[in-house]
Amino acid sequence: MSYLPIKQLLKASSGVDSSRMDSPVGTTVTVKGWVRTKRESKNAVFIALNDGSTIQNIQAVAEAGQLPEDTLKLITTGSCLAITGQIVESQGSGQAIEVKITDVVIYGTADPEKYPLQPKRHSLEFLREIAHLRPRTNTFSAILRIRHALAFAIHKYFNDNGFFYLNTPIITASDAEGAGEMFRVTTLDAIKPPLTEDGKVDYNQDFFGRETNLTVSGQLEGELGAMALGKIYTFGPTFRAENSNTTRHLAEFWMIEPEMAFYELKDNMNLAEDFVKTVIRYALQHCADDLAFLDNRLKEEEKTKKKEEQSELGLLEKLQFVINNEFVRLTYTEAVDILMNSKPAKKGQFQFEVKWGIDLQSEHERYLVEKHFKKPVILTNYPRAIKAFYMKQDVEPATNARGEVFGPTVRAMDVLFPGIGEIIGGSQREEDLDKLVARMQEVGIDPEAIWWYLDTRRFGTAPHAGFGLGFERLVLFVTGMGNIRDVIPFPRAPKTAEF
Ligand code: 4AD
Ligand code: MG
Secondary structure: OOOOOHHHHHHHOOOOOOOOOOOOOOOEEEEEEEEEEEEEOOOEEEEEEEOOOOOOOEEEEEEOOOOOHHHHHHOOOOOEEEEEEEEEEOOOOOOOEEEEEEEEEEEEOOOOOOOOOOOOOOOHHHHHHOOOOHHHOHHHHHHHHHHHHHHHHHHHHHHHOOOEEOOOOOEEOOOOOOOOOOOEEOOOOOOOOOEOOOOOEOHHHOOOOOOEEEOOOOHHHHHHHHHHHOEEEEEEEEEOOOOOOOOOOOOEEEEEEEEEEOOOHHHHHHHHHHHHHHHHHHHHHHOHHHHHHHHHHHHHHHHOOOHHHOOOOOHHHHHHHHHHOOOEEEEHHHHHHHHHOOHHHHOOOOOOOOOOOOOOOHHHHHHHHHHHHOOOEEEEEEEHHHOOOOEOEOOOOEEOOOOOEEOOEEEEEEEEEOOOEEEEEEEEEOOOHHHHHHHHHHHOOOHHHHHHHHHHHHOOOOOEEEEEEEHHHHHHHHHOOOOHHHOOOOOOEOOEOOO
């Protein structure tokens, strides 16, 4: 049975004027969706129906006594209906049009005693426990539509700019980041796995004849693609078995990894900045309703906070601010100097002490972005010791404003965002075979294990660069939500894999 999506119906009726030729007023339509609220007055019954196509509901109205009592009883929040009726200009405020009901079909009831979503504000913690139903709330449906728009914008951006979408494997035998935070993939018997002579698990007998894991990054295969197609990007699920129970980490997340032949660090930064700005702009243009709803939601939430903890910018202002301002670019060495001379460092307010060589903690990143520069920041040229083996080694030593010399560093770049911290991590790659192999040996990675990766440096090597954007961190930023578990439909995190 055909039906009209509510989004289409409301769009056709925006600025409604029944004299207009294309006005839907007067036509008969069928709409289908889930009941958000039912309200009865002396003369009429009002049903707010939502079908997920838009955050807006359509109001359907029946005269008192029109619908049989037992039908009416079954129309409750969460029940699913098909409503047929005539479009009329609404008498009430809040909507331009409404449906004057002629027929109702109840597809599914939702016992109000048992249905957990009621027309009131539920806490995000509670909604996480019913992740299977939370897409039916305004907040989560808005987030999921924005998530979709951003995914689409990302593919569009790369397609428009001559990149090819490359699918890299999810099951892999290599640890791309060399951090060892991987989930094993095996079909061996968990209780009695076959053993080698020296008592270790014999992975030769496993499905792939070797140890395999879920990928932590598609970059290594992405580099193979870039060395043939020029510019590629991946967009796929990524897995990290890091036991960090934070509002910024998931065990399963989606990462976008462009990789470009002939790009150096500066080109990489330019691309990253243009890319995130473009996709945020797309969301502003195409998700106005949903963003306005989330903007409002955030404003309400801010009001419950103490004055000094309230953020200066609303969600929409913050997004505008990011797309309209240049990101600040500075080296890690310069950033460490700023941090060491900062008030919180002098007052001992950082939990982790700052000195050259440390891996910056989220408190440091947020100080730089939110307090010092008040803008997104791109930090470059990090200490070699804290970054992955594949990054291009700097030849020039790092110096600070007083001429003090540090090193060695690599051509890394991290993009830091307000409220998020690191949203993008990337680098120019080491294209020199000898330097790359030497670095691998230093950090204990067997070059033989990824001989195929090293072949790119053996045969027609070239300068190249790339980065990874954490998709959920982007969605987190654009929606203004506070917890990464609320911007993916079914989050995977330590002790969390219910749905
Ligand atoms: O900085 P990362 O670890 O970089 C890489 O994996 C490179 N191979 C990327 C590249 O150069 N092609 O991860 C990249 C981004 C981070 O900046 C962050 O946004 C996101 O991925 N990310 C996570 N997002 C959610 N949960 C986690 N556990 C994440 N770990 C990284
Ligand atoms: Mg990183």
